[in-house]
Amino acid sequence: MSRRNAASLLSPTYSALFDMGRVLLLVDAWALSTRDTPLPFERAILIDFAIQNPRSVLGLVSGLAPILRAHGLEKGDLADVFANRRLENARERLRTSLTDLVARGLVAEAPPSPTVELSAFLPTAEGRTIARSFDGAYASALRDLASTVSAAWQRRSVKDLVALIRKALPDQSLQALQLSESFGQWMLETE
């Protein structure tokens, strides 16, 4: 449990700050990849899920594997086991993070076009500056992942992407078995 707590940073303050940083990087990467096209909220959910669980969508994005290897993220951990559950509440968490970013003036809501009333977001100038101020390893990995996934998924329909992701997500128990046989057995027994 302590391992999971440490990994997910369940403290609300930690969690909110962590998520704001990640989402800011995502919005910035999307803007860079799409030449300042606003990021629709629904698509943002999927991309954010992908950069949080890159190993779960490895087969859906062709350029993902080299990035994972480059950043030392190719080894799975227990976080991947709970990717399904994370997908369920991704919308709420993203909404909270975007709200916080908008409240701080780092991200601005911008409709994709005057005729379409969809929630879509772009980074503000300050937001771009701050996003590019992140220079840690993890920030770098998130930025690369977000750029790659954004480039790959910017033209696919959200509906298709949802179907693809749900299909690609492996069974949680089987995934746990792949991590460690003995640990996986323990999981099966207790569940």
Add this chain to the structure above:
Amino acid sequence: MAAGIALVRLALLAPGHVYDVRFKPGVNIIAGPISTGKSSILQLIDYAFGSTRRPTYPELAECSDLLLECIVAGDVLTVRRGLHAQSTKARLYNDSIDTILDQGSEGREVWAGYHPSEATVSREFMSRLGLAEIDVKTAPTQAASSVNLFSLRDVMHFLYVDQDRIDSQRNAFYEREPPLAIKWRAALEIFAGLHDQAQTALSLSLQTALTEQSRQTQYLANVSEFLRRARLIDAPSLRSRLETLQVEREQLLARRQLAHEASDGKLGERLELVYARNQLAAQIAADDARADELARTMSQLSRLRVQYDRERSQLEFLSESQRLVGTLPVSRCPSCMQSVHATSATDTCYVCHQALPSASEEPFSIEPRLTALTRRSRDLDNYLAELRTEQEAIKKNVARHRQEIDRLDATIERVASVASVPEMRRVMELDAALSTLESDQRTATEQLEFWGQAEKARESSAALEQRVVQLRSDLERLQSDRPSRDGVISSLSQLLGSILTRVKFPGLRDVRVDARTYVPIVRNQHYGELSSRGAIALAVTCWHLAIPEYFSSHPGLFPGLLILDSPLSNVGHDGADQEFRDQQIVNAFYEFLSDLDRRLKDFQLVVCDNRPPASSGSMQVVQFTGDPTRGRAGLIADDRAAAPPPPDTAAPSLTDPPEAQ
């Protein structure tokens, strides 16, 4: 008859008196009226010779002991027996009664009757008479259990004819007592030399020897035939071969022992190598197991290490977020998106009243967590390094052990192929050679044993042949010395006829002795079927008188004594039958006795009679008058001055307690 019994004196000891009856060689007539003790004298003689029936003569009540002096086979022998004692003991003396009474000889105590092992009166007499150790049947069966030793009682049953028997129609010769009849006939056969005990034994021995000889002859013939066909090596050659084989065997055993020891040594060495190899293999297995365990542990720990790295990077990212984003003031309410002034002093949204994040708030510090995480990562790295070092060492050990095993395998293979197998093969060859040699030894030993058996059989056959010759010779000698049964019967028949003629047996014709039962047949009738008791008494008496007549001219073991109680009852004036109420018969009988008295020197006849004729006076040894005023009235009376009492030193009475002696 030097080998027989001759009565000398009968003495009855009474307080202050010794009542005597003296006997002489030849015919002894005891004369006297009835109830004077005549028959008691005969009963006392029988009692002294071991009878269990004591005389019933009333006057004997005052007498304590009976002494009977005899000459047995030429030696004086006196029997002393208590008249009132319940004891079955008697005392034997080699002295005369006078000596006993005068000098008080001690004598020796013996059993009066039968005893299986100790001295008895019978044994003493029978051994002196040459009649000891003769088995006679007691029943007409073949069973060995019905055989008894011929005894003095059996002799006395023959020699003493009491009043009950002498004129008995059916029991003069014990016909109503079969066991006694059998022994009575056996007594006659023994006296006459017809008893076939010795001949039967010899014949049986000869038959057995002949059977054995026949078997041996057949065996020897078989042996000869076998030897002819088998062409066996002779015994000396076999012995020599056996000795050679034994030497070879010992040599082989020594070589085999050496080879075995060498083989064992090689085998032991090989076993040690195999043991060492197995130990190494076990060590490798343990190392492999440990290496697997280490690999699993390191894999798990590596994942943990990845987790630590990821958490650290995330914490660093969090730190960046906190630094870059967390410090920014909000320009809109995060809950209702209403614009708020950055300089506002209020902490809540004035629209929705939700708390606003404070830009100046020092939220937290992640440094302690990073420090802790760094320490845990370092510890984990160290532990992983140790595990890796151990894994390397194990790998090196396993590799070294595998090389050692390969080397041991090669050595084991070399030892097995080069050293041990030839030694084992040598041992096996020697074992096979030893087995063959031992088989030869067994064969030679068996052949030698066969030779030994054949030699023994030859020796046994030769001894058997000698024994057969000896047995045949003994049997022939016995048969040549032995009278024939028919001859004895014929002689007895003639003598019986002659005696009956001499005593003027009325209507005498067809006289013979029955060849089976030996009883007299007169007038072609069984003696019991004769017309009167007088006729029966006379026939029975004459039959008994024929016996000494026979043995006077034939060799035999007859003891030379006959005791007849009132042979002429119912004859003469006592006769109930007119035919036998003839005094001439009595006279003729006594003339015959007188003739016997003159002729037969080694024969003693004791006869009692109420009224013997006057002509028999010289033969009368006792004449009881029945009248105390005239001579000797009876047995317990004396016509002379009373004999002097026994001296104090006289032999004690058998009825007295020993302490009183």
